[in-house]
Amino acid sequence: METEADVERLNVVERTGLAFLRRGCRRDDSEIRTWRDEDRARIRRLQVFAVVLCGLSGAVSAALIGAADLWLREVLVTGAEPSLFSPGSDPAYWASYGGIAVLMSLLEILAMYWVLLRSVAGIADAAGLSFSQGDAADVLTTGLSRAALDIPNPRRALHGIDPYVRASPLKLLAYTALYRVKVGATSFVVRILARRVLARSSLRVLLPFAAVPVFAGWNALIAWWVIREARVRAAGPLAVREAVAALERAGLDNDGKRLALDAVAELVVAAQDAHPNYDLLLARLCEAFDIDARVPEWADVRARLDDADAPTRHAVLALMTTTTALRGRSCRRQRRVLEDACAACDLPLGDALDVAQRRIAEGRCESE
Known part of the structure; x- marks a missing residue:
């Protein structure tokens, strides 16, 4: 029997996730069995662990970006409040703000990956899975790795069956685009709405922190999705x-x-x-x-x-x-x-x- 064995075709992120899972699940042999009550309890704890820590990472990231926004306004903004639609008026502010936002976002993503990969490795171990041998280990390990990294399944045929044979290419392209921008677009919309609501109120000082609950809530939701999918795959x-x-x-x-x-x-x-x-x-x-x-x-x-x-x-x-x-x-x-x-x-x-x-x-x- 052959299942997916495409390690050589994985990108660097997928290969890194794959290696992490193989280190985190050290069983010599798989034990395909019904999950015990203690296994389910452990998986629930891992799910709570992932949701809480991922939400916290989003909140910390958004708070640090907001604090940097306030500080940069005091130090670098020369005129009125910097406009999102005219970044050329305060280039130093926007360059600094953009650099800090990218750095914080990168650290946030790395933290989420670490938490999710560790949780998924624990789920695999609780389910009795081993990644030390071939057969199902190939498809299981790559599948669980993609679940932990929130990466879509590759578009490929399965044993002579093309799942996408009746799918519209335009629909697949739109799905991929929306999948990639879902977090950024949500944050952008919330910032614009918050700016409209808070700009003329005494609470406008809170504007840079408007994204904190969005980042926290969205990260927690993503973690919940990932763990749910990992449970199904395990x-x-x-x-x-x-x-x-x-x-x-x-x-x-x-x-x-x-x-x-x-x-x-x-x-x-x-x-x-x-x-x-x-x-x-x-x-x-x-x-x-x-x-x-x-x-x-x-x-x-x-x-x-x-x-x-x-x-x-x-x-x-x-x-x-x-x-x-x-x-x-x-x-x-x-x-x-x-x-x-x-x-x-x-x-x-x-x-x-x-x-x-x-x-x-x-x-x-x-x-x-």
Whole structure:
């Protein structure tokens, strides 16, 4: 079985994160198992640790930038209040302010990376994962590293399936651009609004510190996103093993196996995301079924699902529910596919997807 092994193609940030995780998780062998209560408690502590420290780093960074703003105004501003839209009027102020802001932001990012990488390494260790050998370690380690660094999954094919085959190039470009500027744009908008509100009030001295709650809150939110995603990725091997074992117990014939793999492929394409858990799932299914994955037509898959017998329907729907939950958060396209599959089988979806998402995030087996 082959999963992602692209260490040589990683950039310097990704390679550094990868090395940090491998140093932080020192198990000799992976132990793919249900998480124990103490494991979940440790992961919750790591989540709180990451959220608090990342929020604090944002607040300290914004406060230091604000203090520098006040000091530079006293020392370097020669006329009225420096204008964001006419930086040429006070070049010394803007050069100094920009240098300090860049330095503080760099230190803030480094602090966040350290906290998040340390927390994600702890989560991997609590989940029983080892990064000392091949197989799933490649996709797991690079996936967890990208999660910790808040880097999007690479746009690549997964075992013959291109998740982006139906995605609009313009939409992908817009998503990438928004992903990159989300923090800066938010800070900029808040500063402009605060300037409008505070400029004529007695509180205008607080204007340089308007970004403190924004930086703190946004960093805390990013940390929460990162840890949530890391939990899902760390639980991926267990969820994939359970899903494939359930299919093997169902005793599907060749047509049923092809139907199951095509249904998974449709959900991967609907997600438009080369998620590492999908890499693991497709690798396990292709190995267990000894067939290649392909991009299907959903109408054909739905018709075959409608014609299948009851045990095959239940097995495929359970696999589809797990596949959707393996990403941690389902997108609207995946939900539509899953709901359509349930309609074809005349079975309600109910809260099965929410239950599966909670189960995976907590590292539980289906029987729990």
